[in-house]
Amino acid sequence: xxxxxxxxxxxxxxxxxxxxxxxxxxxxxxxxxxxxxxxxxxxxxxxxxxxxxxxxxxxxxxxxxxxxxxxxxxxxxxxxxxxxxxxxxxxxxxxxxxxxxxxxxxxxxxxxxx
Amino acid sequence: xxxxxxxxxxxxxxxxxxxxxxxxxxxxxxxxxxxxxxxxxxxxxxxxxxxxxxxxxxxxxxxxxxxxxxxxxxxxxxxxxxxxxxxxxxxxxxxxxxxxxxxxxxxxxx
Numbered sequence: 001x002x003x004x005x006x007x008x009x010x011x012x013x014x015x016x017x018x019x020x021x022x023x024x025x026x027x028x029x030x031x032x033x034x035x036x037x038x039x040x041x042x043x044x045x046x047x048x049x050x051x052x053x054x055x056x057x058x059x060x061x062x063x064x065x066x067x068x069x070x071x072x073x074x075x076x077x078x079x080x081x082x083x084x085x086x087x088x089x090x091x092x093x094x095x096x097x098x099x100x101x102x103x104x105x106x107x108x109x110x111x112x113x114x
Numbered sequence: 115x116x117x118x119x120x121x122x123x124x125x126x127x128x129x130x131x132x133x134x135x136x137x138x139x140x141x142x143x144x145x146x147x148x149x150x151x152x153x154x155x156x157x158x159x160x161x162x163x164x165x166x167x168x169x170x171x172x173x174x175x176x177x178x179x180x181x182x183x184x185x186x187x188x189x190x191x192x193x194x195x196x197x198x199x200x201x202x203x204x205x206x207x208x209x210x211x212x213x214x215x216x217x218x219x220x221x222x223x224x
Contacts, residue, residue, distance in 0.1 A: 031210065040123070042202065043157075043214035050210065059213070090156060102148055102159025 002027045006091050006106035013081055013113055021076045021109050023091030030096040032074040033058070033103070034066065036087040043090065049074055050096070081113040116141040118205050120215035128223050131193050135218045137203030138185040141211075147179055147186050150202040152217070157202055160188075193222045 004025045013019055025032065033048040035058075045058030049068040063085055065077040074093075078085060088110050092103035118139045127133055137147065146164040150157035161170040163179035163186060170177050174193075179186045190197055203215040 033212075035214075040216055042118075042120075042216040043204075045212065048210070102150065102162065103157075105156035105158075107155050 002104065004091055004093055004104050004106040006089075006109050009107060009109060011109060011111050013111070015082055015113055016080050019078050019081060019111075021078075021089060021091075021111070023074045023076065023106060024072050025074075025091075025093040025104070026072065027093065027095070027104065028071065029093035029104075030071070032068070032091065032093045034064070034074070034076050035090045035092065036060065036085075037090065037108075038087050046076070046089075081111075083113045085111065086113050087111060116207065116211075116213055118203060118213050118215040120201075120203050120218050122218060123216060124219045124221075126221045126223065127193055129194055131222075132189065132191045133193060133220060135188040135190075135201050135203075135220070136185060137188070137215055139203075139205045139213075140184060141205050141207040141213065143208045144181065144184075145206040145208075148204045148206065148212075149177055149186075149188050150204065152200040152202055153198075190220075193220075195222050195224055198222045 007022045030051045034046040035043040037043050044060045046064050047066040049055045090108050091106040094103050121136045148162045149160040161177045166181040174191045177188045198221050200217040200219050202217045206212050
């Protein structure tokens with residue numbers, strides 16, 4: 001089944017403790033992206049990647065890192081999480097030029113930083 | 115500043131009603147506008163619109179784009195409780211920039 005898999009689905013952590021949210025897609029998509037969703041603010045892009053080893057900042061990149069060493073994986077790293085990073089996170093992918101079909105989204109990761 | 119604004123933010127209707135959701139945008143180098151439906155989990159793709167005046171239709175849902183006035187509407191006729199969701203509008207612009215609106219939360223009561 002074609003899908004984007006995110007892990008974990010839920011995570012509660014403490015301020016300052018490094019964490020990684022994994023994202024993997026099995027559709028050979030070139031384009032991958034991370035979003036956070038907060039009430040009243042919609043989905044805001046954190047980082048995106050056009051292809052392997054090509055990443056760029058979105059609208060809200062502060063406090064996040066990403067890497068794209070392989071086409072299928074696009075992990076999101078929070079080096080020192082803070083409570084304002086408590087949010088619902090989505091990974092999404094599409095093929096280059098494939099926006100006509102929209103993104104395929106992962107199931108989301110609900111992160112709470114205390 | 116690039117922006118996408120959806121209205122209303124929240125809407126409560128009864129089954130059988132028709133609803134119209136709005137999305138206006140201001141971006142540089144507009145390419146296309148997309149609608150998504152988000153129920154409990156991840157958003158799912160509904161439509162992509164690129165040209166003005168051409169209606170996209172899927173069952174009871176339809177959408178149209180006005181590139182002169184910079185907005186799109188999403189219509190849902192004969193609403194059902196299963197239409198309850200957050201409806202998200204997103205605009206693709208420049209090379210591969212995508213910006214989402216805040217969403218409209220639709221509640222359909224039996």
